[in-house]
């Protein structure tokens with residue numbers, strides 16, 4: 001069943017501020033597409049585009065890129081961000097894409113398909129893709145790792161403690177971005193030309209506050225915050241203190257390397 005979340009303005013703003021833009025995934029997608037076709041790429045559609053991290057990265061490779069999302073708050077953030085001239089946004093559900101059959105070269109969905117009515121979305125993606133067009137289904141888990149000098153193991157034990165506290169707080173009816181779920185979707189895709197990739201570790205340097213911001217932008221944390229804001233604040237500030245104390249850094253907000261583990265599958269419509 002399709003879920004309506006991500007409607008809050010603060011949540012959308014946290015997305016724009018903290019989420020990683022996965023340019024390495026875009027490189028993999030365009031390499032896959034170039035192997036399939038010599039044709040110039042015209043239109044890419046990024047479904048569940050949120051604040052547009054993936055949408056804008058696609059711009060150099062296509063004549064036109066359109067990000068679509070049900071959430072007005074997310075699209076407002078996407079529009080407030082700098083965007084190339086060939087990128088536009090539209091508000092619509094993933095299950096009813098406003099495109100003519102066969103006009104799209106690439107459909108992407110990043111950290112989003114687990115929120116959709118998957119059967120309807122995949123039917124729509126198949127309808128709008130041209131023969132030889134590609135589908136890229138991408139996500140990542142909450143299980144980010146941190147690297148910092150010789151205390152990475154200690155930091156990762158603290159992160160594990162954080163994730164273990166957040167996961168049970170989540171409504172079991174909500175979508176779960178889990179590699180096994182995406183592997184099942186991959187198995188159900190009827191296109192014979194397809195590939196599964198797991199994991200692609202993307203490293204980004206960010207201050208500890210940036211790492212905390214990413215976790216706080218997850219629906220795991222947002223759910224806990226809604227149920228028990230005091231507990232959410234206590235948990236987050238406790239974890240931040242533990243990380244800073246393990247790092248023994250002189251700066252109040254030292255930089256750390258975050259490792260985000262992406263899993264994704266690509267498929268080419270026959």
Ligand SMILES: C[S@@+](CC[C@H](N)C(=O)[O-])C[C@H]1O[C@@H](n2cnc3c(N)ncnc32)[C@H](O)[C@@H]1O
Pocket residue numbers: 002003004005006007015019047048049050051052053054068069070071074092093094095109110111112115116117
């Ligand atoms: C976890 S966010 C990912 C956003 C972005 N793709 C990214 O990688 O940062 C999921 C997005 O999917 C959108 N979404 C959820 N259900 C949807 C649906 N049925 N149709 C269109 N968008 C949907 C949400 O509004 C949200 O912006």
